[in-house]
Amino acid sequence: MRTSRLGSVAAFGVAASLVLSGCGVGGGSGGGDSQQTVSSAGSLSGSIAFQTWSLKNATFTPYFTSLIKAFEKLHPGTAINWIDQPGANYPDKVTSQVTGDSLPDVVNLPPDIAHTVAKTGDLLDLTKNDPSIAQTYVASGLSAYEYKDTGTGGDSFAFPWYLGTDVNYWNKAMLAKDGLSTTDLPTSLDQLIADAKIMHDKSGGKDYLMSRAPGLMDFANAGAPLLDSAGTAFAFNTPAAVKVLQQYTAAYQAGYLPSNVLTSTYEGNSALFLKQEVAWTTGGGNYIQSTEQTNPSLVSSIVPSAAIGTPPLYVQGISVSSKSRNLPLALAFAEYVTNSANQAAFIQLAQGFEPGTKDASTLAATNDVGMQAQASAIAEKDVENGVNFTPPIWTSAMDTILNQQIALAMTGKESAKTALDNVVTQANALLGQ
């Protein structure tokens, strides 16, 4: 499961679209033009504000201080004012900044928050302003910031900055105890369920391998396209998705998953993994490092492996406010932060993450050690193949519907087909609002 930070993002969709578009208080009316071209002639001067998200700490503060110093030295007469926002409630903070006309000139946004801001016209269209954008940055990162319902369609509203993914983590000790191989790890859903059965049977139902209900990603991985061909409505109620849900339902009813995965007491697969109640979890590329902080004695039992199916891609990008009073400087600094050399230096501090430019990963020599090095290497591969599954039109309200219907299906109150049909119908109905 994701960290709280990424989790909080999902809650944003509804709130923001309500506030920004519904109530008509969006800042889009006053002077910002996402399609303007910024003149690059002349020398840079003046000052801008640069906002990052949850990166002010002992590791990253020195990085940003020296990054800004180097830029100011390169362009005398400029000043960058760095602010960092806390992890929690970032979407709300950005909404208030947009409505209050105080969005910083250069701002770190994930794709879904950037989407709501781009819709009000407050983000600069970067494809228009950086002719070499497609050559410099990785395509999967750029496409995460291309929205069908805003801009000209194929334009990106952020420079990809750092990319994360999910890696599988296994509890070696638990696997061995229940007679499963610690080297030949499952690489498909079928194998996973088969191993979950062995674990369940060997331990007398005490140990679990799997501990989460399926989600959008699992349906996409089974070959169900999430959206219809026009990309404007959901259409994942396909036989492939139905089959996945049926497999999970059968596994759940056979007792291979803890019974509380469908209830509100569910703590998430990562929490259960830390408590050593389950032997498998997915986590970011830095999961081993973060476990070292929380449960050091568990670290030696963790083995990483590549994600099952197509791995998910989580993107962070650097956007430019279209209302910036110093657009040339803002654009230049956004490019500077995300250039290959600076990204490579950033990634050295962010274990298990990958840079957003094409040639930065070759510059970045990792200094990770042990299993974390192995996990980082797997994460690097996963990011290369990764796809940002969640469509920007997917909201937290739709997520609630999905979870409810999946719970109904897995407890046998509804067929898998009906459940998915219901989700698609209800989610599409929400789209029209």
Added chain:
Amino acid sequence: MTRRRSPKFDAVTPLGLTLRYTALCVVLLITIGPMLWELSTSLKSPFEDVYSSTPQLLPRHPTLHNYDLVAQTIPIWHFAENSVLVAVLGVGGNLVGATAAGYALARLRFRGRRLVTGLFLSTLVLPGEVTIISQYQTVTKLGFGDSLIGVALPGMIGAINVLLIRNAFRSIPDELEDAAVIDGANVWQRIRYIGLPNVKGILSVVAILSFIAAWDDFLWPLLVLQSPNKLTLTVGLSYLQGEFSADPRTIAAGTMIALVPILVLFAVLQRFFFRGVGEGAIKG
């Protein structure tokens, strides 16, 4: 009020006693359990596990290092000062403002009194999330954006506090005030000598509730404040939970530091607090 004791129903049987104490212990565990867990986490050393299937409450190698770490990572005392300022404004504003408004609604006769009471009640129905952005715009347009005044302002007179105090004033018998009127007391004297002494309990409830509301609020100060040196404690503490590094031990230590003032305030005021909770409930 006294009632006749029934020898049958009121007899304390060993089973009844055990059940009562078990129930009490269960509730106690549920309420203070999470706090104990935080406390124990904040005392754990870096090589102890934080999460386990059976919580390990006693740290094997207790250390105060995490508290040091909090102070090293963020200017916690400065943030605490900011929080105290906001909380003092909140408590002061509510004690003065809500008392005045509550007295007016309970005791003074003026046109539209019922309408005003109704309006107060109706604002309670609105969830805060709905109004927060317009409230933010109001505060920034007033020129209080990025200031501690702006953080405190919307909470300085709480509708619920006005209603609590109004009900407390209403429970004072009319005859008392009528007597004071005959003796020539004006409104302020009646508040001072008849009203306030009779609602001390509810005032301490309002003080504690508004203190906690101001002290614990996260979202509102996050929206209003921009400058790093103006942050309140709750917002400042969230910097302990970074994207790439979140040590639950230091986060727990920060939480414990934030909890202390509330515990102290409650310990000081608890005598009045429990009386006050009763006051609002029964009309005498």
